[in-house]
Each structure stands twice: as structure tokens, then as C-alpha cells.
Amino acid sequence: MEAILKNLGNTVEVLAVSQTVFVNEWDNQTVVRAFQWARYCEQVYTRFHTTPSIRAALETRLNQTNERLAETFSGYRFLTLSDLAQCQHRLFAGLLRNPVVPLSVIKSLFDKFPSFEDGGSPDEQSNETDSDLIGFIRRRSACDILCSLAVERKESCGLSRASQVQGKLLLQRIEAVQCRPDNDSYARTLLDSFLQDSGGLGNFSEVIAAALLSGYREDATAQDFLLNWLQGHRDVLHSMCQSLQPALCTKLSQQCPTFKLIYWDSLKKWASSLEYNVSDQVWVQKCSNAVSFKSVADRVKSLWSSGSPLKEEMEKDLEVLKQTDGDFEVHGLSVWTDLEELHYIFND
Amino acid sequence: MEGKYIRNTLFKAMTAPSELQLSFWMDKAVKWGQATTPSAQQDMSKHLGSLRSFLQQLLHTLQLTSSATEAVKSLPFVGQFLGRLCWNPYVTADGESCSLLLQCVCCLYSAEPRNALEQRANDWIRNLLCHLTSAEEGGVIYALERFAGIAPHHCSSQALQKMVALLTEEVSVSCSPAVHSLDRCLCDSIHAVSVACVPLITCPEAAPLIGALLKRRISCGCSHLSEEFIEAVSTALLSKTLVLEDMAVIALWCHSLSSLEGAVLSLLESVLSDPGAVLQRLEEVVSSSFLPKASAQHCCIFLIVNDVFRNVLMAMEENVAVGALIQVFTSCFLRSHSAQKQQERLPLRAFFPHVPQNLLTPLLTEPSEVPRQAWLEHVSWIGRLLHSMSREADQVEEKGDSPRQRRALFEAWFLLAQRGHWVDVAAELLVSVDAEQSEPLLCLLTFYHHPTDRGHQSSQQIMAAREAWGRMRILFLAHTLPPERLSSMNKLLSSATSANLLLRLLLSFAIFCPAFTSTAVKVLQKVLTQAELKRRAEWLLASAWHRLSRGGALDAALQDRLRALQDSLLPEHISRCT
Numbered sequence: 001m002e003a004i005l006k007n008l009g010n011t012v013e014v015l016a017v018s019q020t021v022f023v024n025e026w027d028n029q030t031v032v033r034a035f036q037w038a039r040y041c042e043q044v045y046t047r048f049h050t051t052p053s054i055r056a057a058l059e060t061r062l063n064q065t066n067e068r069l070a071e072t073f074s075g076y077r078f079l080t081l082s083d084l085a086q087c088q089h090r091l092f093a094g095l096l097r098n099p100v101v102p103l104s105v106i107k108s109l110f111d112k113f114p115s116f117e118d119g120g121s122p123d124e125q126s127n128e129t130d131s132d133l134i135g136f137i138r139r140r141s142a143c144d145i146l147c148s149l150a151v152e153r154k155e156s157c158g159l160s161r162a163s164q165v166q167g168k169l170l171l172q173r174i175e176a177v178q179c180r181p182d183n184d185s186y187a188r189t190l191l192d193s194f195l196q197d198s199g200g201l202g203n204f205s206e207v208i209a210a211a212l213l214s215g216y217r218e219d220a221t222a223q224d225f226l227l228n229w230l231q232g233h234r235d236v237l238h239s240m241c242q243s244l245q246p247a248l249c250t251k252l253s254q255q256c257p258t259f260k261l262i263y264w265d266s267l268k269k270w271a272s273s274l275e276y277n278v279s280d281q282v283w284v285q286k287c288s289n290a291v292s293f294k295s296v297a298d299r300v301k302s303l304w305s306s307g308s309p310l311k312e313e314m315e316k317d318l319e320v321l322k323q324t325d326g327d328f329e330v331h332g333l334s335v336w337t338d339l340e341e342l343h344y345i346f347n348d
Numbered sequence: 349m350e351g352k353y354i355r356n357t358l359f360k361a362m363t364a365p366s367e368l369q370l371s372f373w374m375d376k377a378v379k380w381g382q383a384t385t386p387s388a389q390q391d392m393s394k395h396l397g398s399l400r401s402f403l404q405q406l407l408h409t410l411q412l413t414s415s416a417t418e419a420v421k422s423l424p425f426v427g428q429f430l431g432r433l434c435w436n437p438y439v440t441a442d443g444e445s446c447s448l449l450l451q452c453v454c455c456l457y458s459a460e461p462r463n464a465l466e467q468r469a470n471d472w473i474r475n476l477l478c479h480l481t482s483a484e485e486g487g488v489i490y491a492l493e494r495f496a497g498i499a500p501h502h503c504s505s506q507a508l509q510k511m512v513a514l515l516t517e518e519v520s521v522s523c524s525p526a527v528h529s530l531d532r533c534l535c536d537s538i539h540a541v542s543v544a545c546v547p548l549i550t551c552p553e554a555a556p557l558i559g560a561l562l563k564r565r566i567s568c569g570c571s572h573l574s575e576e577f578i579e580a581v582s583t584a585l586l587s588k589t590l591v592l593e594d595m596a597v598i599a600l601w602c603h604s605l606s607s608l609e610g611a612v613l614s615l616l617e618s619v620l621s622d623p624g625a626v627l628q629r630l631e632e633v634v635s636s637s638f639l640p641k642a643s644a645q646h647c648c649i650f651l652i653v654n655d656v657f658r659n660v661l662m663a664m665e666e667n668v669a670v671g672a673l674i675q676v677f678t679s680c681f682l683r684s685h686s687a688q689k690q691q692e693r694l695p696l697r698a699f700f701p702h703v704p705q706n707l708l709t710p711l712l713t714e715p716s717e718v719p720r721q722a723w724l725e726h727v728s729w730i731g732r733l734l735h736s737m738s739r740e741a742d743q744v745e746e747k748g749d750s751p752r753q754r755r756a757l758f759e760a761w762f763l764l765a766q767r768g769h770w771v772d773v774a775a776e777l778l779v780s781v782d783a784e785q786s787e788p789l790l791c792l793l794t795f796y797h798h799p800t801d802r803g804h805q806s807s808q809q810i811m812a813a814r815e816a817w818g819r820m821r822i823l824f825l826a827h828t829l830p831p832e833r834l835s836s837m838n839k840l841l842s843s844a845t846s847a848n849l850l851l852r853l854l855l856s857f858a859i860f861c862p863a864f865t866s867t868a869v870k871v872l873q874k875v876l877t878q879a880e881l882k883r884r885a886e887w888l889l890a891s892a893w894h895r896l897s898r899g900g901a902l903d904a905a906l907q908d909r910l911r912a913l914q915d916s917l918l919p920e921h922i923s924r925c926t
Contacts, residue, residue, distance in 0.1 A: 139508045
């Protein structure tokens with residue numbers, strides 16, 4: 001075990017050096033060895049990252065190495081455990097970007113078009129021989145092309161194919177980590193990092209929605225876990241309520257009671273913060289980036305049109321709200337009355 | 349002549365692209381942009397093949413330049429051009445184009461830049477490669493790659509598989525107006541999907557989607573697949589760079605006549621290019637083409653395949669390799685047909701619409717299904733039937749032209765060719781029968797080898813065959829081999845315009861006569877002196893070996909005989925080759 005940790009530390013150091021000025025002393029042989037170490041690192045990760053005890057040891061060693069390297073090289077970027085899974089790729093990209101890398105080394109990178117040999121992927125298939133750069137670029141482009149085709153099906157509720165695929169990959173990963181029951185906190189940490197790396201709740205929301213709506217039975221346990229995690233991240237849930245399309249939110253409400261409650265709560269909150277502008281005879285929001293009446297109305301309409309049981313629940317709730325507000329039938333006094341009015345218009 | 353061809357292609361590849369070509373492709377690259385619109389993709393699908401050739405040409409030219417500066421001087425916008433294409437996923441999704449593109453780009457890299465231009469080029473190339481291989485930080489894809497805990501290229505492979513699975517599901521949804529009256533028929537978008545799939549044909553992950561697109565054509569008549577897609581699939585299947593499931597291949601062949609014909613011609617080519625090597629594995633080669641099985645499931649496929657065979661056979665009548673191929677194909681077909689479930693099976697009648705039933709049944713029977721003692725009667729029956737058909741056709745023709753009669757006769761002959769081992773059986777029987785019994789057998793043989801001879805010519809041929817048969821009997825049964833007889837037999841074979849009948853008879857005698865092996869060998873050596881005849885004899889001997897061993901009739905004695913006969917043909921043949 002100690003040997004593995006030592007090797008891990010060394011590889012991280014090699015990776016760090018490859019991004020500094022000291023790389024100008026490297027020759028082709030060094031590069032070959034560096035890639036071999038990177039591959040070794042990937043294999044270590046794949047084998048041990050789901051075992052909590054070993055993972056802890058790896059993380060400790062990694063942190064120690066990170067700290068040491070931060071002292072030596074200014075601007076050093078801390079490596080996480082997840083980064084180790086992509087060691088070879090990081091080495092390759094780092095070398096390409098580093099302006100000090102000897103040009104002959106770069107040339108050798110091109111000449112070989114190195115095959116990033118399997119460091120041991122979770123699902124090693126026999127036809128994975130196309131693991132070289134060309135294959136990689138091809139597949140990314142293939143995904144791009146297939147993504148660009150228009151989505152026709154109603155069931156997808158406006159979710160792009162890219163989001164649907166990303167959702168599935170998300171669930172797949174959760175399931176892989178959860179193969180051992182004591183990995184819950186690890187899975188949560190990963191999700192936290194994913195959220196952080198996504199650069200904005202907008203994209204993240206779609207992926208989560210897609211993951212929750214994935215219809216496959218195998219995904220059920222992973223979906224439950226995801227919901228569980230979401231409950232600890234209200235900000236994400238609220239962002240989803242606001243940024244996702246009405247039809248999508250409706251579908252999510254149908255699938256997940258938790259989401260439904262939060263969604264409906266959000267709608268109620270937005271609606272009650274609207275004020276009636278007597279001169280223009282419309283409901284307006286208090287500040288410009290709050291949710292508009294139209295937005296709320298569209299979402300409520302979407303919920304209604306989804307049929308039972310949501311429809312009946314909405315009707316009941318709205319009735320109660322209307323009554324608490326004074327049970328007005330006149331337009332402009334209670335937002336609930338006006339929303340309910342829309343219901344009748346919609347129905348007739 | 350081959351050398352000239354090679355030199356010409358090399359020369360063509362090595363010439364630098366012309367101004368016209370460069371501006372044409374540059375315009376295209378600009379117009380295509382990032383391939384996001386259906387019309388751009390449509391145009392690209394039409395030009396993918398020629399783009400590959402152009403990139404090949406460009407690569408050759410760049411490889412000859414000594415530096416990036418020189419390259420840019422002779423091809424001013426090459427950097428821009430390559431850059432644009434690198435940002436075009438439709439081009440980079442195609443394996444060959446992607447590889448050529450990147451090789452071109454790397455040609456512009458200087459290990460020792462001598463000026464600012466080369467330095468800039470280096471930086472640009474490194475940047476480009478970074479962009480092509482890494483997801484942008486701060487985006488969902490980058491985050492997902494990190495989250496997934498696997499190398500990016502595994503991640504992209506899995507993503508592609510799932511993307512394909514999604515689309516395959518969408519494409520496989522059946523188009524039934526009653527059920528989905530509110531949804532727009534998806535058939536309009538099928539065309540767009542097929543266009544998008546053209547660069548993905550050789551991508552193994554995309555195979556399920558390609559299969560689904562092809563199969564949809566069967567279930568939904570309004571599906572419209574792009575021509576370029578069909579052609580690309582056809583080519584890839586033939587070169588074995590794409591593997592599809594059976595149903596998809598059948599769907600392709602039912603949909604596109606040219607792809608079916610291409611498959612048949614490809615099979616013919618593989619057999620004709622090296623007949624000697626292929627004979628041993630003929631059955632394997634034919635089965636692996638999937639044509640027999642497909643023919644058994646779809647009558648129309650069988651009919652079209654046979655049409656191609658008919659034409660080839662008419663053009664190359666005396667080619668024994670083609671005959672053997674057709675025979676083996678028909679056997680494989682019959683086996684596939686009988687392996688089908690009872691309720692799915694069409695009656696064999698449907699597959700041979702122009703052959704009279706009384707001829708069809710005896711010819712479709714396998715020799716193994718008929719007891720050996722009954723062979724003579726069986727084959728004689730066939731021979732007599734063919735003879736009477738032939739006579740009938742003559743009579744009708746004397747009265748006037750009768751295409752129907754001629755057609756029936758031709759079909760009978762073609763069926764005989766498809767079931768050629770009955771001809772072999774007839775030749776085998778002729779070794780041991782007497783004069784009276786030989787009549788229908790000789791008729792059969794003559795009909796097989798000279799189908800177009802009518803009336804007077806036909807009777808002449810039968811007479812000649814009978815005479816030759818008589819002489820062979822004497823020759824092979826004699827204790828001594830009088831040289832005059834041998835040389836006259838030699839002359840007969842050498843002078844006949846189509847000696848195959850005589851050759852077949854001769855070899856039959858050589859194999860099956862009760863005389864000593866040494867006698868048979870001696871006769872063969874003296875009679876077969878021409879190289880062409882020896883070559884055909886070799887093939888016929890190998891064919892006989894194959895037939896006998898399949899029929900379980902190849903005992904030790906026969907094996908020795910056959911081997912000795914084959915050896916007798918060898919030494920001089922070898923010297924001919926070298």
C-alpha cells in the first residue's frame with residue numbers, strides 16, 4: 001500500500017512539473033515514462049476509489065502532495081481525487097498548453113497520437129480499441145451532430161438530447177459509487193463538486209431534471225439518492241423551479257412529490273408577491289427580476305393540464321387560498337381569484 | 349499494365365491541388381460553417397467522398413514541403429481552410445477525414461521555427477488540438493467528465509452510446525396514423541437523421557441507429573432515407589467496415605437494388621479473383637455473404653440474385669468457377685429455406701416461377717436423398733425430360749418464333765446449372781452404364797454444355813458426345829494404351845471449341861473407372877497437354893473431391909485415386925506459374 005501511495009505522489013509531482021518551466025529538460029523518453037505513470041495512476045484510481053478506507057489514504061497522500069507542491073510552485077492548482085481518473089489526458093493537455101515544452105516533445109505527441117490505453121475503465125468492452133485521439137475526436141463530433149438533430153418527441157418535454165444523455169451518465173456514476181453502501185458521503189461530495197464545476201445552476205438544473213425523469217427502472221435507486229441530495233440543496237431546487245420550462249416542471253411534479261411541494265410553494269410565494277396595478281389592470285412583480293404574473297399563470301396552467309391527480313390538488317389548494325384571501329370574485333383584488341379565473345377560461 | 353496504373357494514381361495523388369480546387373473547397377468550408385443546419389449537412393453528405401480525396405491530395409503535397417513557410421506560400425489559405433474544417437463536427441466525425449485533417453495540420457508544425465509565422469503556426473496548432481480534445485472548463489460537459497471518474501475518451505464513448513440508444517428508440521417508434529394521430533409523422537425527420545449518420549457509418553457505436561433507420565423502411569412506407577446514406581452503408585458493408593444485424597441488411601437490400609447487386613457482384617469478384625484458393629472455402633465464403641439466408645427469407649432477393657447470376661453465366665458460360673459458385677449458392681439457399689419455420693416458409697415453387705413442376709422436383713432433390721441404386725433412373729428421367737423439352741422447343745420454333753418456349757428452356761438449363769451436381773452424377777454413371785442406358789445421360793450432358801444448340805446441331809452434338817464416350821470406354825478399359833488412340837483423344841480435346849463436356853467425361857472416367865490408377869494417370873498425362881485444359885481439370889478434380897467428401901463417398905481408395913490424378917497434373921503446371 002505504501003508503495004502505491006508513494007507512486008501516486010510521484011506521479012502527481014510529474015504532472016505538476018509538466019506544467020512548469022522545468023519541463024524544458026524533458027525528452028521523448030521522459031514523456032513516455034510520464035504517460036506510463038499517468039496510466040498507472042488511473043488504474044489505481046479505478047481499482048480503489050470505491051473502497052472508503054483506501055480512498056481516505058489516497059486522499060490524504062494527495063493532499064499532502066498538493067500542499068508541498070503549492071509551496072514549491074506558485075499558482076499550483078490542487079488536484080482532486082477525481083482528477084486522477086483522467087491523468088493521461090491532463091498530462092497531454094498540460095504539455096500542449098505549456099509554452100516551454102520542447103518542440104520535439106510536442107512533435108512526438110503528434111507522431112504517436114498516443115493511444116490512451118485502457119487504464120481500466122469500469123466497463124471495459126472488447127471494441128474499445130479506438131481509444132486513440134482520432135477516435136476521441138470522432139466520438140465527440142458524432143455526439144455534436146446527433147445532438148443537433150431536432151427533438152420530436154413530446155415525452156421529452158423540451159429536454160435536449162444532450163441533457164438526457166448527461167442525466168443518464170450522472171445516474172450511472174451514482175450507481176457505480178453506491179455499489180458499496182458506505183459510499184454515501186462520497187457520492188454526496190461528488191455531486192457537490194459537480195454542482196460547483198457546472199458553472200451555473202442553469203445547465204445543472206437541466207441535467208438533474210433529465211436524470212430524475214429518466215424512465216428506466218435500473219435508475220430508480222440512483223434517482224432516490226439524487227432526490228435525497230437535492231433536499232439538502234434548496235437553492236438548486238428553487239433554481240430548477242424558476243429556470244426550467246413549465247412543461248418540464250409539471251412532469252417533475254408528477255414524478256417527485258418533493259419537487260411538487262417545493263414547486264407549488266415557489267409558485268405560491270411568487271404569486272403572493274405580485275401587486276395589482278390599477279391603472280394598467282395587470283398584476284406586476286415588485287422588482288424586475290422577480291417572476292411575472294404571466295410566468296406564474298403559464299406554470300399554473302401547465303399543472304392543470306397535466307390531469308389528475310395534480311389538477312384536483314391545484315384546484316383544491318387554489319380554492320382554499322382564494323377563500324382565505326376573502327373569496328372575491330372581482331378581478332384585481334386577489335391574485336388567487338384571477339388565477340382561478342384563468343382556470344375556467346382555460347377549461348371552457 | 350498494373351505498374352502503369354499504380355504510377356498513374358501516385359502521380360495523381362502527388363500533384364498539388366489547383367487554384368480552382370482550392371477555391372472550391374474553401375468556399376465549401378465557409379458555407380458549411382459548423383454544420384448545424386440540415387441543408388449544410390445535406391450538401392456535406394454529397395461531398396464527403398470527394399473531400400476525403402482532396403484531403404489526401406493536400407496531405408501528399410504538404411508532406412513534400414520542407415517547412416511551414418513554404419507550405420503557406422504555395423497554399424496561402426491552407427491554415428484557414430484546415431481550421432474551419434476542424435471546427436466542423438460533420439467532417440471530424442468521419443474517421444478518415446479526421447485523420448487526414450489532423451495529419452495535414454501536423455505537417456504545418458515546425459520542430460524548429462525559423463520565423464514569426466512558423467511560431468504562430470505552432471501556437472495555433474497546439475491551441476487547436478487542445479480545443480479538439482478538451483471540454484471547456486466551467487461547462488457541464490467538463491464538470492460531468494470530472495464527476496464521472498473516467499478518462500474523457502471513455503466518457504465520450506459512453507455518451508455516444510447513450511445518444512445512439514436515444515435516437516434508435518426514437519427512430520424505432522412505429523409510424524401508425526391511428527395511434528399517433530396527434531403527433532406529426534416522424535418520417536420527415538428520418539431523412540435528416542439519415543443525412544446526419546453518413547459520416548458515422550464506420551463508427552461502431554452508431555451501428556444500432558443505422559440498423560434501426562434501415563429497418564424502419566420496412567415498417568413504414570413513407571420513410572425516406574437519403575441516397576448518400578444508402579450508398580455509404582452499402583459500401584461499408586461490402587468492405588466489412590460496418591457490421592449490421594441480419595434484419596437491417598435485408599432491409600437495405602430490399603430497399604436498394606444497387607446495394608443488393610453490389611453484394612452479389614462482390615461475391616462473384618471474390619470467387620473469380622482467386623478461384624483456386626476459394627474452392628476449399630466456397631461454402632464458407634458464400635454463407636458469410638449472407639445472401640443465401642436473405643434469399644430464403646425474401647423471394648424478391650432470391651430472384652434478383654439469380655438474375656445477376658444468369659447474366660454472368662451467359663457471359664462466361666465455360667467458367668467452371670462461376671458454375672460452382674451458383675451451385676453452392678443454391679445449396680446454401682435450399683438449406684436455409686428448409687431450416688425456416690413451416691409457417692414462414694414460401695413454397696419453393698415461388699422461388700422458381702418459370703420452371704415446370706415436373707422438372708423442378710427431381711432437380712431440387714439432393715443426391716443424398718436418393719438411394720444410390722435409384723440414381724440412374726432419377727438422372728435418366730431428368731435427361732429424357734430435358735430432351736423432350738428441347739424437341740418441343742425445336743418444333744415450335746420451326747413454326748415460328750416462340751419466346752415462351754425458349755424462355756422455359758433457358759430456365760430449365762439455368763436450374764440444371766444451379767443443381768450442377770446432378771450433371772456430375774450423370775458423368776459418374778456414364779462410366780459404368782451400357783449403350784442403351786447412356787442415351788438420356790448423354791442428352792443431359794449435351795444439353796448442359798450446349799444449351800443454345802437447336803435441332804440439327806443438337807443431334808450432332810449428342811452424336812459427337814456418344815462417340816467420345818465410346819472411345820473413352822475403350823481407352824480406360826484397355827490393358828494397353830495404344831498411342832494412336834491417346835493422340836486422337838488429345839486432338840479431340842484440343843480442337844473442340846468447348847471442350848468442357850469431353851473434359852468432364854474424361855475426368856469422370858479417370859476417377860471412377862475400375863482400371864488401375866496408373867492407367868488412369870497415364871491417360872490423363874498423355875491426353876491433357878494444353879495448359880488451359882490442365883487448369884480446368886485441376887478445378888474439376890478439386891470440385892469432385894469436394895462433392896464426394898460432402899456426400900460421404902470419399903473412401904480411401906478414391907482419395908488415393910484423386911490425389912494421384914491431381915499430382916499428375918502438377919509438375920508442369922508449377923513450372924508454368926513460375
